[in-house]
Amino acid sequence: MDWLERMNRAMDYIESNLAGEIELSEVAQRACCSSHQFQRMFSFITNVTLAEYIRRRKLTLAALEIQNSEAARVIDIAIKYGYESPVSFARAFQSLHGVTPARARQDGIALKAYPRLSFLITIKGVDAMNYRIETKESFEVFGMERVFRSDDGGDAPNTPAQFWQQCHANGEVERLAANAGDLPRFVSQDAYKVHGICSYKNTGNDTFPYMLFAFKSETSNVNGYSTITIPAQTWAIFPSEPIARDALGETIETLYRRFYAEWLPTSGYEQVDEMELQVCGERAGLHTVELWFAIRKI
Incomplete structure (x- = not known):
């Protein structure tokens, strides 16, 4: 299994467990490295920490559910994505999206969406690396x-x-x-x-x-x-x-x-x-x- 496949297997696991418990040891195992090493690689490559990426993905999915499901209670969505109280969820939601979860259901409200990451080979043509x-x-x-x-x-x-x-x-x-x-x-x-x-x-x-x-x-x-x-x-x-x-x-x-x-x-x-x-x-x-x-x- 090559490097790209290992990294994308780890991302598959994260994406499949955003509404559950994400074990960093399992993420690392799928990438064939330690938890520490995966987090370092991830942050160097993406310029964002793994914890922050997971937080953004959870709140992106939570916003979609709030907008698309009038029947779902905000507290249930908060618990689904790992928040223990509506207060902590509302604080995190507003920090990312700029509005409260309640306002997110209003027509015309602008929200932020952070898509799932995939690792690809990109030909950049930048400066040569000395090694x-x-x-x-x-x-x-x-x-x-x-x-x-x-x-x-x-x-x-x-x-x-x-x-x-x-x-x-x-x-x-x-x-x-x-x-x-x-x-x-x-x-x-x-x-x-x-x-x-x-x-x-x-x-x-x-x-x-x-x-x-x-x-x-x-x-x-x-x-x-x-x-x-x-x-x-x-x-x-x-x-x-x-x-x-x-x-x-x-x-x-x-x-x-x-x-x-x-x-x-x-x-x-x-x-x-x-x-x-x-x-x-x-x-x-x-x-x-x-x-x-x-x-x-x-």
């Missing part, structure tokens, strides 16, 4: 790790970006850099000492691990840090052009979006265990980033 595929032997990394929830909930920091900010503020990034030692030969010597790695082990369907790491070498001091072994893998590596620091976040997001939306669907590869690295560096006084995705032939 390379490299097979690397097993290596070790060490650093500070946290487990995050896919919905960005839980105790602060709630996201990897906030984790980075916290570790910069308390000096942990600088301390890790001082303990990093020499860079291994398979890493660009323009690279910094500290980087990020995501989804390198299983922590549950609705969570994912993230580590601020340094590559382990003979000169590294790993005392007090978590150490993990990255098995031999084939990597698809997507480098950025040199950029200013304030453009780093937007550049990383663009690389992710193009990997998921443009490269992966047509490459003949699939991601392995969702493992990925963010390897940062500096060139000519500007910042660079490489995204490493573990892949294998389909």
Whole structure:
């Protein structure tokens, strides 16, 4: 089953269960990935979160039922689409459509409709993507790790970006850099000492691990840090052009979006265990980033 078919099977499940319970684990299973990975792919490709897409689809169908069925009570429609009270339903309905459910039955009232999404291959003819595929032997990394929830909930920091900010503020990034030692030969010597790695082990369907790491070498001091072994893998590596620091976040997001939306669907590869690295560096006084995705032939 190819990437497009898997993604559309997941969308079929969502569409069939809008008036019932949508299990994110089931959505992910149909896409052959974890719940966390599916939500990330979905948001990068569509520019909307999965939760927001589901909310819009539910309220689109609810509006159609309100308009087309005079006999149906608003409270029954609200419960059908997962709202526990008419107040919460009315608030969500007005936020999306701009009118209350009661006014939606009036002639001439304008409402919004969000159609069902399907994934297709689109020939865009946009800028070429720079990437390379490299097979690397097993290596070790060490650093500070946290487990995050896919919905960005839980105790602060709630996201990897906030984790980075916290570790910069308390000096942990600088301390890790001082303990990093020499860079291994398979890493660009323009690279910094500290980087990020995501989804390198299983922590549950609705969570994912993230580590601020340094590559382990003979000169590294790993005392007090978590150490993990990255098995031999084939990597698809997507480098950025040199950029200013304030453009780093937007550049990383663009690389992710193009990997998921443009490269992966047509490459003949699939991601392995969702493992990925963010390897940062500096060139000519500007910042660079490489995204490493573990892949294998389909």
